[in-house]
Amino acid sequence: QSALTxxxxxxxxxxxxxxxxCTGTSSDxxxxxxxxxxxxxxxxxxxxxIYEGSKRPSxxxxxxxxxxxxxxxxxTISGLQAEDEADYYCCSYAGSSTKWVFGGxxxxxxx
Amino acid sequence: EVxxxxxxxxxxxxxxxxxxxCAASGFxxxxxxxxxxxxxxxxxxxxxxxxxxxxxxxNYVDSVKGRFTxxxxxxxxxxxxxxxxxxxxxxxxxxxxxxxxxxFSYWGQGTLVTVSS
Numbered sequence: 001q002s003a004l005t006x007x008x009x010x011x012x013x014x015x016x017x018x019x020x021x022c023t024g025t026s027s028d029x030x031x032x033x034x035x036x037x038x039x040x041x042x043x044x045x046x047x048x049x050i051y052e053g054s055k056r057p058s059x060x061x062x063x064x065x066x067x068x069x070x071x072x073x074x075x076t077i078s079g080l081q082a083e084d085e086a087d088y089y090c091c092s093y094a095g096s097s098t099k100w101v102f103g104g105x106x107x108x109x110x111x
Numbered sequence: 112e113v114x115x116x117x118x119x120x121x122x123x124x125x126x127x128x129x130x131x132x133c134a135a136s137g138f139x140x141x142x143x144x145x146x147x148x149x150x151x152x153x154x155x156x157x158x159x160x161x162x163x164x165x166x167x168x169x170n171y172v173d174s175v176k177g178r179f180t181x182x183x184x185x186x187x188x189x190x191x192x193x194x195x196x197x198x199x200x201x202x203x204x205x206x207x208x209x210x211x212x213x214x215f216s217y218w219g220q221g222t223l224v225t226v227s228s
Binding site for chain 2: 093
């Protein structure tokens, strides 16, 4: 069982928007603005999509956005494209003892 | 271009040891926290360990404490993970990643460690 809870799967049609939630606790997401999101294609390495909750690295499409409310972080992908079909993982700092925790991952299917 | 290249994975018996290496290029290695993250077959990501720029601080997930040792050689732009007393549940692809204080900005392609008799 992962420390952060994500839906196992989400789906959407091209052009639509989807949101992936990531629920933690007051010891991780709720206490730190250090949530990041990663995209992973099958057999490939993860790629950073969002860091510090809502910041986008250079080169990442502005269709990807992040937010946080309380103990829950969210990744929103607007204008869905076929190339967005991948697994997405959230990650949060969890303090000096636990350090870093990941969500179980969400498989995004573009219909 | 940032590059992280892992090596050293393979098949090992339970109780055995391996040493993973990560060769870094394209950024100032000595200025970067570095981490290892693993992924068991068909499973999600799990942070394993991280190390501060000068090696003065190292952190480990509880399940590997006392068995895994993280080190770095800034002169060689290299990161190492010594894996001892390996268990079946350590079977995973091990990724080297730049970062560990805020996020993981770049990842290598990973090296597979299989623990089996």
